[in-house]
Structure formats: C-alpha cells, structure tokens
Amino acid sequence: AKGNGRNGYCLFDQQMAEEAREQASLHQELHTALEEEQFELYFQPLIHLRTGMVCQLEALLRWNNPRLGLVAPDRFIPLAEKTGLIRAIGHWVRDAAMRQYQHIEALGCAVPIAVNLSSAELYDDHLAERIIEQQRSHDMPPQALVVEVTESLLIDNKQDTQAFLQQLQQAGICIAIDDFGTGYSSLSYLAAFPVQKLKIDRSFVQQLQQDARKQALVSTMIDLGHALDMEVTAEGIETEQEKQLLLAQGCDIIQGYLISHPLPAAAIEEYLLQIS
Ligand code: C2E
Ligand code: CA
Ligand code: CA
Numbered sequence: 001a002k003g004n005g006r007n008g009y010c011l012f013d014q015q016m017a018e019e020a021r022e023q024a025s026l027h028q029e030l031h032t033a034l035e036e037e038q039f040e041l042y043f044q045p046l047i048h049l050r051t052g053m054v055c056q057l058e059a060l061l062r063w064n065n066p067r068l069g070l071v072a073p074d075r076f077i078p079l080a081e082k083t084g085l086i087r088a089i090g091h092w093v094r095d096a097a098m099r100q101y102q103h104i105e106a107l108g109c110a111v112p113i114a115v116n117l118s119s120a121e122l123y124d125d126h127l128a129e130r131i132i133e134q135q136r137s138h139d140m141p142p143q144a145l146v147v148e149v150t151e152s153l154l155i156d157n158k159q160d161t162q163a164f165l166q167q168l169q170q171a172g173i174c175i176a177i178d179d180f181g182t183g184y185s186s187l188s189y190l191a192a193f194p195v196q197k198l199k200i201d202r203s204f205v206q207q208l209q210q211d212a213r214k215q216a217l218v219s220t221m222i223d224l225g226h227a228l229d230m231e232v233t234a235e236g237i238e239t240e241q242e243k244q245l246l247l248a249q250g251c252d253i254i255q256g257y258l259i260s261h262p263l264p265a266a267a268i269e270e271y272l273l274q275i276s
C-alpha cells in the first residue's frame with residue numbers, strides 16, 4: 001500500500017477493521033450454530049476406477065448461516081479450531097454421518113462413510129474412546145467408518161497420535177491420510193502409523209495431462225501407497241483425461257466433480273439408489 005500515500009493506508013486500515021469485524025461476527029454466530037441446527041453434511045461419492053462402482057462417501061460440512069447463506073468449511077473450520085468449538089462440531093459431524101449411514105443401510109445401498117478429523121480435536125485425550133463409543137451406539141460396523149487425518153497430525157505430537165490411531169485401528173476403524181503430498185515431512189511416518197488409505201491431494205492432479213513431472217510424482221505416490229499395502233485415492237478429478245491417466249497409473253479410487261459434486265443427504269440417497 002506504500003505508493004498509495006495517506007489514502008492507501010486509510011483504505012488498508014479500513015479493510016483490516018472490516019475483516020476483524022467480520023471474524024468477530026462469524027465467531028459469535030458460530031457459537032450458536034450447533035444449537036440452532038445450522039450445520040449440514042454434504043456427501044461426495046468415491047468410485048473404484050476399474051469397476052466404476054461407488055465404494056465410499058466423504059462427509060463434508062456446510063454451515064447454513066442466516067446472514068451469509070451456505071458457508072464453506074475453509075471459512076469457519078480454522079475459526080472453530082482456534083476457539084475449541086471444533087470438538088463439539090466434530091462430534092456432531094460424526095453423529096450426523098453415522099445417522100446417514102443408518103439411512104443408506106436401511107435403503108440397501110450402504111457404503112463406508114469418511115469423516116474429516118481436525119488435529120485440534122486431538123486435544124481431547126479421550127477422543128478415540130468417544131469415536132468408538134459413537135460408532136458402537138449407532139450400530140455401525142467399524143470398517144464402515146473412515147477417519148481422514150492430514151499429514152500434519154502425524155508429524156506433530158507423534159506419541160499421542162500413535163496411541164490415538166492405534167486405538168481406532170484396534171477397534172477396526174479405517175484411517176486415511178488426507179491431502180497426501182502437501183506436508184513437508186519425511187516419509188518415515190508412513191511406515192510408523194497404522195494407515196490403510198492414502199488420498200493424493202488435488203494439487204497433484206490439476207493439469208496432470210500437460211505436466212509430465214506431475215505424472216511422475218503421482219505415479220510414484222501410487223506405487224508408494226501400494227508398496228505399503230494402502231488403497232490409493234486421487235482427489236479433485238475434474239476431467240475424463242485425468243481419470244484415464246490415473247487408471248493407467250494403477251490408482252484405485254477417484255473422487256471429484258467429474259463423478260459428482262458433494263450432495264445434500266436426500267440427493268446422495270437418490271444418487272446411490274439410481275446406480276445400485
Ligand atoms: P478435503 O477433506 O480435502 O475435502 C475435499 C474438498 O475438495 C471439498 O471441499 C470438496 O468439495 C472439494 N472437491 C471435491 N472434488 C473436487 C473437484 O473435482 N474439484 C475441486 N476444485 N474441488 C473438489 P470442501 O467441502 O469445501 O471442504 C474443504 C475442506 O474443509 C476439506 O478438505 C476438509 O479439510 C475441511 N472439512 C470439510 N468438512 C469437515 C469436517 O466435517 N471436519 C473438519 N475438521 N474439516 C472438514
Ligand atoms: Ca478429506
Ligand atoms: Ca483432501
């Protein structure tokens with residue numbers, strides 16, 4: 001803003017103040033969002049590349065904010081993490097995902113459901129017990145629940161994370177590494193943690209067909225996952241060419257707008273019934 005003189009600074013201050021006000025209102029509103037039932041889960045299907053069958057759903061959180069309409073998680077999850085609200089929200093998300101599982105099971109089109117876990121939820125020492133308790137009280141088979149964690153969770157706080165993931169694994173719950181390739185860690189954690197699934201981040205898939213170096217990276221990540229007995233998913237598939245490349249590279253599962261956008265509960269039920 002330097003070259004803009006006094007007015008430039010003024011404008012900048014104003015924007016900062018507005019941003020701070022907006023954050024404060026979001027914070028206020030987030031506090032009542034749970035009790036006012038403003039959260040909603042959307043579900044995105046994952047398909048097996050070779051068979052084209054839907055093999056899983058990912059639950060993605062949305063906030064129906066009365067002032068702003070539908071708010072995407074990137075706008076409020078960081079805030080919920082900072083304020084600790086993420087723990088109550090995470091509990092709600094799992095509850096809603098498990099109830100959705102009961103619905104699709106009753107409809108005869110059950111597939112496992114993945115939920116996202118924030119590393120900030122791990123401040124709860126009893127999180128694993130709570131998740132297992134939730135899964136049992138919903139009569140959900142443990143292997144029908146997938147917990148997605150990011151690489152950063154595996155890197156910070158190694159000891160606690162290891163115990164946490166082992167508890168889930170012993171209960172039969174699946175663990176997936178989300179956004180794989182975006183962390184800056186060594187790969188040693190891959191062998192150290194009980195992880196069954198690996199999700200290659202969308203950034204590696206974008207412009208895949210024009211970029212031979214990206215293709216080499218993706219191919220290496222797929223082979224790495226397979227060498228460790230993991231099932232490999234590629235995220236953010238938007239074109240048929242991307243899908244064909246991934247198929248040729250031996251990727252197991254894809255997720256992305258090419259297959260379907262995330263859908264509200266009623267729409268995903270319709271989707272599952274139509275294809276089954
Ligand atoms: P994520 O776990 O990596 O989820 C995938 C994101 O990519 C979703 O964004 C999804 O809508 C989007 N996506 C899927 N296919 C495509 C595609 O083909 N192209 C593009 N451009 N995008 C695609 P969404 O729903 O906005 O979620 C963003 C992030 O918010 C998630 O990234 C996850 O980290 C976080 N999140 C979502 N729900 C929850 C939740 O319940 N709890 C926690 N802790 N985090 C959540
Ligand atoms: Ca995810
Ligand atoms: Ca991801």
Ligand code: CA
Pocket residue numbers: 179
């Ligand atoms: Ca992400």
